[in-house]
Amino acid sequence: MKRISTLILLAFTFCAGSQDIGYQFKDLSSVYYKGAMDSLKKAWTCPSIYPDKTTQKEFCVQWASRTSFLQEGISENNFVHHPEIVSYVNAIVTQLHENNKDLFPRKPFLLLDRSTVANAYAIGENVIVVNIGLLTNVKYRDELALILAHEMSHNYLAHSMQSMKKKAEWLTSEEYKDFIKDLSRDKYNRYNKLVNAFKEYKFSSSKHNRFGESNADSMAVNMLGKAGFAFDAAWFLRLDSVGMEYKTPLKKPIPEYFQTYNVALQSQWLNKKAIGLSSRVGDADFNSNIEDSLKTHPDCKDRYEALKSKTRNPQLAIPIDEKIRILADKNIIWNLYRTNNFTSALYRLFLLQDEGLKDDWTDFMMSNLLISFYAEDVMLNRSNVIRIKPKAWIGKDYFSLQTLLEQVPSASIVDWKDKGNL
Known part of the structure; x- marks a missing residue:
């Protein structure tokens, strides 16, 4: 009886609580984006880019992993189409897109992740995701525009594609095959070798990613200028203290x-x-x-120093809508x-x-x-x-x-x- 009472309570609290925070059951991603998910399965077909069959097969594994991440996130309601919040963020995306159509012929597809982490990320194929936790940390609409432009830049620069290709090429390389053979012969030191190899790969990958992040920063600042947003390089200095x-x-x-x-x-x-x-x-x-x-992003102080000369009208930055926060x-x-x-x-x-x-x-x-x-x-x-x-x-x-x-x-x-x- 206690268990049944608890289930009744939870059913009631979902209906009451979700309405008070601005969305309903129909706004959960498994319902709202059902049609989009069906289209995704058809549109996101792995392209043929490698003549070598082994590398092409591994690349398609990486491609399928990315597609599954998005599909599973939608089906498990990791995303929500919150009408007010999505409308607020989408207006910024629209402003960026309309003033940068030479870079983005199509408007990016925006998803709102229910994660508490103060972050946003680019999936590739013109899809960007904003965590709801980010909206409690940014202070200005223009600051949010910087982050959105940064993620749009990742998609334009095809960083997701580059990451998948890099991993596929590494996992099918002769160096990796030799490493696996050597590992199979070593009965006593396998764990340490695996750890060191992982660290070496991650360090190489992260160093490469940091260059990509810097490029995305620079491109984002230029996009802000064309779209009429203010920019303050000091916003980068706050990144180490968000999510605290x-x-x-x-x-x-x-x-x-x-x-x-x-x-x-x-x-x-x-x-x-x-x-x-x-x-x-x-x-x-x-x-x-x-x-x-x-960490994949450059040090916040380095990002500030690299772009402080681009600071533009910070006094005109518009505070985030308090209702949205x-x-x-x-x-x-x-x-x-x-x-x-x-x-x-x-x-x-x-x-x-x-x-x-x-x-x-x-x-x-x-x-x-x-x-x-x-x-x-x-x-x-x-x-x-x-x-x-x-x-x-x-x-x-x-x-x-x-x-x-x-x-x-x-x-x-x-x-x-x-x-x-x-």
């Missing part, structure tokens, strides 16, 4: 956010213990950086909740309240999270919805929140079910 929401301190002690909903907490539940999931990641430093020596924030919280990532959903909800936004929807989401956490605890699924994160990825307040959700006794969570019925 979970390191952002809360404005109030965590118990106060719960007290608003008549949920009382004990201070000891916020403190790390010697046992438990959170203790396993407790030795890392909150100030640790996540090292990535193989809040819609994006709400969509992210909703998606985190729907994918059972309760700690992140709660934390982002608290950050939204810190900005002064507390309305019927935020109350509705807090209610969902309290009731659902109780239901998951009853089903012995608490750890799977807490999703413990390493300290290097989070700040002290986030760590305290995930520790709280881990340490709070089940007897106290029973009360959350009633408090959730706001």
Whole structure:
């Protein structure tokens, strides 16, 4: 009976929650883009470019992998056609396209990814994707235009095609075949050789990609000028700090956010213990950086230095529409909740309240999270919805929140079910 009640609750919350954040079931990608996916299967046929049959076969494997990525993303609802958000972003794409038709005879096909990551990416074949997480991080419409122009440039410069060709050529090269033969004869050092070969390939590939990124940057800045957008090279300097929401301190002690909903907490539940999931990641430093020596983009300072002379009318940059940013924030919280990532959903909800936004929807989401956490605890699924994160990825307040959700006794969570019925 409890399981059935939970399923009824989830069905109700999907209908109510999705409408409040601006889209309906028909806007999910598996429904909205069904016709486009059928066309994609016909249009994205692997071209014949290599006389060597082995290389051509491997190239088609890479091509099929890219096609499958998009098809599966559509069928699994990784994308959504949010009417207001897509319209807002598409207007920027239209402005870029109409003023750069010499480069882009056809308007790019835009997809909105439901990912929380502050990013955008080019798939190739005139398709660009914007993560909804990007819209909560950019400050200006012109800054978003820069990112969109950058991805359009990747498609124009055929970087996706180059990447597939490079991989196909490497996997069918004599050097790679010799490496595999040597590996099969080595009984004791296979793992290290594989790791080193992977690092060498990734480094070579990433170094090549960084040149491509620089070219895309330069082309994007020129596109902005032709389309009448402002440009500030200093926007590149912010890229290292985007996506840091979970390191952002809360404005109030965590118990106060719960007290608003008549949920009382004990201070000891916020403190790390010697046992438990959170203790396993407790030795890392909150100030640790996540090292990535193989990142594909050039250093942000280098990008700034390369293009600072191209800065143009930054004072005329138009701020991102606040309604769009809040819609994006709400969509992210909703998606985190729907994918059972309760700690992140709660934390982002608290950050939204810190900005002064507390309305019927935020109350509705807090209610969902309290009731659902109780239901998951009853089903012995608490750890799977807490999703413990390493300290290097989070700040002290986030760590305290995930520790709280881990340490709070089940007897106290029973009360959350009633408090959730706001």
